[in-house]
Amino acid sequence: MRRKNQSQRREQLERAARQVLLERGAVGVRVKDIAERAGLAPSSVLYYYPNLDELLIEVSRGAIERFAGKRAAAVRRVEGPPRQLRLAIHLGVPSGPDDTDSRLLYELDAFTGSSPAFGILTSSYFDRQAMLYESILESGARDGDFKLATSPLTVARGLVALEDGLGLQVVIGHPSIDTVAAEGILLRYAETATGAELPDEAPQGVPAK
Numbered sequence: 001m002r003r004k005n006q007s008q009r010r011e012q013l014e015r016a017a018r019q020v021l022l023e024r025g026a027v028g029v030r031v032k033d034i035a036e037r038a039g040l041a042p043s044s045v046l047y048y049y050p051n052l053d054e055l056l057i058e059v060s061r062g063a064i065e066r067f068a069g070k071r072a073a074a075v076r077r078v079e080g081p082p083r084q085l086r087l088a089i090h091l092g093v094p095s096g097p098d099d100t101d102s103r104l105l106y107e108l109d110a111f112t113g114s115s116p117a118f119g120i121l122t123s124s125y126f127d128r129q130a131m132l133y134e135s136i137l138e139s140g141a142r143d144g145d146f147k148l149a150t151s152p153l154t155v156a157r158g159l160v161a162l163e164d165g166l167g168l169q170v171v172i173g174h175p176s177i178d179t180v181a182a183e184g185i186l187l188r189y190a191e192t193a194t195g196a197e198l199p200d201e202a203p204q205g206v207p208a209k
Contacts, residue, residue: 147194
């Protein structure tokens with residue numbers, strides 16, 4: 001029973017940290033803020049997470065898994081590399097400034113420079129997204145759907161880098177780069193890199209963003 005209670009308390013603190021990050025941003029986040037949001041004393045936060053980075057890393061892992069896991073599962077349900085690539089691009093672009101998981105991931109990026117652990121987590125997240133694209137590109141090249149301009153890994157990393165940069169503009173509300181514009185830029189890059197014309201619309205029947 002004690003182990004179950006500890007698990008529940010950790011989940012409570014992770015939810016509180018998530019809300020604080022979304023409401024106040026990553027800069028200057030304090031144990032006190034998270035404790036107040038959870039309705040606990042700061043000492044209770046430190047009991048479960050002696051280092052604030054440990055708590056924020058767990059929040060980051062949760063956001064990554066929701067985003068990356070959901071996306072990969074949806075792509076696997078679609079047949080054919082061109083349709084898979086089209087869907088991966090669609091699901092990789094934030095739905096707008098109110099896309100909480102995307103906002104959270106960008107906020108957590110602020111800790112990368114000051115924490116080696118966050119640096120490792122961010123790198124592995126980038127690689128995970130690149131691997132999804134790379135597997136699609138390799139299948140498409142093998143099946144004759146794609147004629148790649150360079151290696152699958154290079155194209156995949158380019159897609160993820162563009163996705164990250166454009167996604168940030170969507171989240172901060174850039175006046176001329178909304179979800180549709182960002183997705184269009186990614187599509188044109190993907191078509192140039194693969195020598196293939198991708199569907200105008202993402203496959204139907206996929207989870208909403």
